Amino acid sequence: MSRSAVALGVLFAALLTLAASNARAADETDALFASGVAALHDGRPGDAVSAFEALADRGVVDPVASYDRGLAYVGRVRIGAEVPGDLGRAAHGFEEARDLARDGPLADDAGKALMIVRSEVARRRVRAGQPVEVDPGRSLSRSLARLLSEDTWSALAVASAAGLAVGLFVRWLGRAVRVRVGGGVAAAVAGPVLAVAVVMTLAMRHDRMYLREAVVVGPNARPTDEHGLAVPGATPLPQGARVEVVDASGPWQKVRFGAIEVRVAASSLRELARAD
């Protein structure tokens, strides 16, 4: 048997092993998801939580898994078996599902469930005499950037760049006055559009690559200094709030919640998974 035949055989065996391993992992994922869904339907939210958390541990990033995980935590709250942090974890699941969802109905359901959970959190905070703001929303620039997807902004940047160049050429080389005016108008419109599209593309890319967001899952995420000492008079961040992680180093992470930046215990945060 020639060396090349042996090498081919080894390669084939390796590919088979890889394929078998992938298939096994997929089977395990499906089985876990099925057991979680069955537990949800059977009124066993504790088992459902275990199953969906096991999926998350395995690195499964799927909007439905996140959404059902949120429902499992909600289920535990609803039957009176609430564990501290369940509402925050439910909000985390729904936020993640909303971010990952490609289909509108799932995103709508996740948004609706998120609103219900945050309403409950706000209600409890009112009872505790704490501020009711749970979701300060995103900044204006970030909201604008998220009006379109990153790929759409990219395509717009390419189109506006081409439009700008064509307009300028026409304005420059055209002989008829009408043509030259048309070229000038096209360039005048395409120029600002190009600037905005490039900035938004860069912003979206930066967010994709560097922005880390998390949800407060701890029931009492009290702001601290960098040494973990509670800041006097500071109000705990609300459970289920979405925050931007500014500095993830150390056990006390710096987060931005609305306009304020505070440090909270890393254990009271859970990072949002991303498809990228």
Added chain:
Amino acid sequence: MKRWGAAWVAFAAAWLCLFGAVARAQHAPQMRIQLDADTVGVGDVVHVRVSASSSEAMPDDARLGATPGFSVRGQQAFPQTSFVSMNGVQSTTYTLQVTWSLVAERPGTFHIGGPSVSVGGVRYPSKPVAITVVAAGKAPQRAQQPQMPPGMQNPFNMSPFDPWKGFLQQFDPMDRAPPPEEQVAIDPKLSQVAPRGAMYFLHATVDKTSAAVGEQVLFTIYAYRDAEAGRFQADQDAGREPDVPDFVKHPLVADEKLGQVVGYAAIGGHVWEVTLAMKWALFPLHAGDLTIGPMHMGVARPASAAGPRTSESIVVHVAEPPIAGRPPGYTVGDVGRYSLSAEVKPREIEEGGAVGVHVEVLGSGNVPSAITTPARAGIEWLPAETHDDVGPKGQDDFGGKRTFDFVVRVHRPGTVDLGDMVLPYWNPIEKRYAVARAPLGAVHVTPSAAAATPGQDAPAELLPGMPPPRDALARSAVPHAHWDDTPAFWLAGVGVWPLAFGFAVAGRAVGRRAMGAWHRKRTSPAADLRERLAEATMACDKADARNADAAIARALEAASVAHAGVNIRGAVGSEVADRLARAGVARATAESVADLLRECEAARFAPDEADITHARSRWDRARGAIRGMEARV
């Protein structure tokens, strides 16, 4: 007489021989040689001890002799003098104990020595000793520590919480003599390459340097005391426990048992008494390279040995157990070997009534302090009452039993399955996950009229209006590449269009400038001069003398413009020479140019036929004049 004389001489000689032998025997020291092992592995340390005693003088200058197959690591000598008074008769014994530390270098049977000492200037040898060296790790286990005599019990009696408890009161034993050699067995496991401090030092060990989060790490600190050194005094303020902020710690040895002698070590030629200073089961709290800090102690006196003593800092690499195969409900940190049992009483209740659930978690490891209850609709688990019976298990393990007593209220009638108590854990020995499970079984709940009628203060439904769950994964969250991650997007997609326009505009401007420069270069006086010179040369090569003279005149005019910056066209008479001279041309050259112009003009317009030979001559002179003008420049 003669015979008697011979007999006396023989007797005297015999007496002298006998007396000399006896005298010599009295001076010869008693020598005893000891090995702590006669078979060792390559790399092992073996100690050769020679004890030489003499009543005459202190033995000195001990020599081991040849050491084939071994290298000598160290030598330590202990001279000792003892006085004995018996029945009014005093005697003195001088003893020299010498210990050599040898390291076996290669397999084989080797004869060491024989060792020798000198007494009163006379050297006394002893027999060589044989040691067999086998491959590393193949040597037989050495003798274990024998029962220590009462006087050799630990003098430290240390506690990590009161490390110097009883130390000062009990430390007179430091006055005692070194332990008799035959009572001490050296434990090679306790040996060190070198002592970490004079007279006393600390040494920390762990049973593993990499562990899973929650896995027990056995952390031990030994205190080493030089058994043959004098007394010393501890620095009471220097004692401090190791800092282990990243671990849960559980002491495995009671305070009163700390300080027990665990063996003897031979280090640097000394015998060191090793006591247990601390033994903890440490459980890592999170992943990472976690540091176990040093234990601190201090010696106050004698001054020669005074100073702090610290054990080593140890780094343990901690990682989470693998994701693959992780069972649902596993909590990071649940590591060990556990079993679960549960008991439910009673099995029949009324709706809204309660049952008691008694759960026992038994095993070794950091027994979980909480257990997840099977949350189900209609079943309310009240907070558990917990009882602990955890502590050291055997010599080196931590574990025990933890019980959880729940009160569970059942709010729905019928046969209600309470579910299973489940404890997934990572077994670090078998390197796999396992699940301890205890089925709770079913409870028969009879309907209750009181429970069926909701009261006015019944709690409102929590979180109403939730959307339904989804039954199939979306499988849509697949990462994909983005255009803007590539340089090609920014260069070819976005940048190329404005760049093309910019290049076009810039290219046009550059082209215009290049054309202008070229044009200017083409019409410069120098270019004109080159053209005129070429024309004159060509004209002179031909036969037309008038044409040649005209070309020479034009060449001279062009040269005056190019080299002197003066236009002499149209100048008459001496004006030509004057203009050139004012422009800095040498007067002779200027006159020559003027003459040539006049000659050329005369020849051109002469009525007779012009001679080309003369014209060529003028051209030669003209070129000289042009060079003269050029030289001026």
